[in-house]
Amino acid sequence: MIEVSKKCIGCNKCVPVCPFAAINMIDKKAVMNEACTLCGACVQVCPVQAITITREEGASRDLSGYKGVWVYVELSETGDNACASAASKASGHQAANHPKKIKQVTFELLSAGRRLADELGEELCAVLMTEKDHGYEKELGAYGADKVYMVEHDELFEYNTDIFSTVMVSLVTRHKPSVILYGATIQGRDLAPRVASTLYVGLTADCTALAIKDGLLLQSRPAFGGNIMADILAPNSRPQMATVRPNVMKLGEPVHGRSALVVRESAKLDKSLRRVKVLERKIDHGSATVRIENANIIVSGGRGMKTKEKFKQLEELSKLLGGVVGASRAAVDLGFKEKTHQVGQSGTTVSPKLYLSFGISGAVQHIVGMKASDVIVAVNKDPNAPIFNVAKYGIVGDINEIVPKLIEALKKRK
Numbered sequence: 001m002i003e004v005s006k007k008c009i010g011c012n013k014c015v016p017v018c019p020f021a022a023i024n025m026i027d028k029k030a031v032m033n034e035a036c037t038l039c040g041a042c043v044q045v046c047p048v049q050a051i052t053i054t055r056e057e058g059a060s061r062d063l064s065g066y067k068g069v070w071v072y073v074e075l076s077e078t079g080d081n082a083c084a085s086a087a088s089k090a091s092g093h094q095a096a097n098h099p100k101k102i103k104q105v106t107f108e109l110l111s112a113g114r115r116l117a118d119e120l121g122e123e124l125c126a127v128l129m130t131e132k133d134h135g136y137e138k139e140l141g142a143y144g145a146d147k148v149y150m151v152e153h154d155e156l157f158e159y160n161t162d163i164f165s166t167v168m169v170s171l172v173t174r175h176k177p178s179v180i181l182y183g184a185t186i187q188g189r190d191l192a193p194r195v196a197s198t199l200y201v202g203l204t205a206d207c208t209a210l211a212i213k214d215g216l217l218l219q220s221r222p223a224f225g226g227n228i229m230a231d232i233l234a235p236n237s238r239p240q241m242a243t244v245r246p247n248v249m250k251l252g253e254p255v256h257g258r259s260a261l262v263v264r265e266s267a268k269l270d271k272s273l274r275r276v277k278v279l280e281r282k283i284d285h286g287s288a289t290v291r292i293e294n295a296n297i298i299v300s301g302g303r304g305m306k307t308k309e310k311f312k313q314l315e316e317l318s319k320l321l322g323g324v325v326g327a328s329r330a331a332v333d334l335g336f337k338e339k340t341h342q343v344g345q346s347g348t349t350v351s352p353k354l355y356l357s358f359g360i361s362g363a364v365q366h367i368v369g370m371k372a373s374d375v376i377v378a379v380n381k382d383p384n385a386p387i388f389n390v391a392k393y394g395i396v397g398d399i400n401e402i403v404p405k406l407i408e409a410l411k412k413r414k
């Protein structure tokens, strides 16, 4: 319920920020009409705190009308692998010249969402906010979306917290989805909490597994430093919302030609909603070239490599294999490699075709970040090292002998 108290001074500030045209100024007092979604935009701008929103207690709400699994579609100007221009002025709509690409995490979430939607017997929908449609629905359909809610608007030319969360909240209010999944990316980690706080619903960050239990979304994630797995349910609020890191969910096979129904949605957006303006965007070439997130081959080293000098052998090995170097947190803490190379819970989650591990024990916080790799090869002198539990091929031996031999053998083959 939304209420306007006697404190209202009729200043009119709330009227233009309401994305749903739900406020009229009558006798110098703000009056909300039935279009109000309780999004809270007016509460934030009221200079005299005259507007209050009271929400129903979760347990007493009827949640039966909430249906469907939604996936937030993340677009990227550079794609997942590209090293974009070093610095670009983000002052205009220059992105329109190059169609943005759908980030791979979106397809991973659609693959997971398809499974959840089938189990619930509900629709899988993709939510796309864009300045211009470039036929994205074909790819979204191929990865399992039944429907694409498409919002096309000039103000959606680049990601902006206020604008995107306003659109998302209005779509949720209109269509009442049961589940929404976001990538645990810079964008998803910014958008999902804003939507959650506006709708007053829960959000589970960095889920490593999703399932359906008694009709609810079972959200699993490491807790207490990764020492336990927590299973989280949100029985009293909708939508149930989760973020998932890239490379955690297995990518399904696209079914080309499978189409999704496009539902075009309008949005009343105005520049005044945009409280943050991006003046300049800089991409650091140093870290952009690392991109362990999307590498096919990763040669990773841990504390067992002993010194920074010895760690350099892994650079040589990875070059010969056409891969990139990864590191355990211990190796990063010891200064063997920069943080951008760290694999694991507090680093990057990876799923290469080949993951080679040298002198890494296999702590749970490391394993959660690389266990989705297709083939894991581990070298460790300790036969009981936990890394062998996830490795397809294990070599019990000394890395000081094995790494140079591998380098030698690969050089001979070249």
Ligand SMILES: Cc1cc2nc3c(=O)[nH]c(=O)nc-3n(C[C@H](O)[C@H](O)[C@H](O)COP(=O)(O)OP(=O)(O)OC[C@H]3O[C@@H](n4cnc5c(N)ncnc54)[C@H](O)[C@@H]3O)c2cc1C
Pocket (backbone or CB within 6 Å): 225, 226, 301, 302, 303, 304, 305, 327, 328, 329, 330, 331, 342, 343, 344, 345, 346, 347, 348, 358, 359, 360, 361, 362, 363, 364, 365, 366, 369, 379, 380, 381, 382, 385, 397, 398, 399, 400
């Ligand atoms: C909240 C939290 C978040 C964390 N996040 C991460 C994370 O993102 N990524 C991560 O990696 N860790 C993370 N950790 C740390 C994690 O718990 C471990 O401490 C870390 O992964 C250990 O790194 P390591 O395997 O390189 O070192 P160690 O556990 O010390 O293992 C070294 C291994 O090298 C082997 N070895 C030694 N010498 C040789 C040799 N000559 N030949 C062959 N093998 C040899 C040893 O047998 C041993 O198994 C996190 C911890 C916490 C609490």
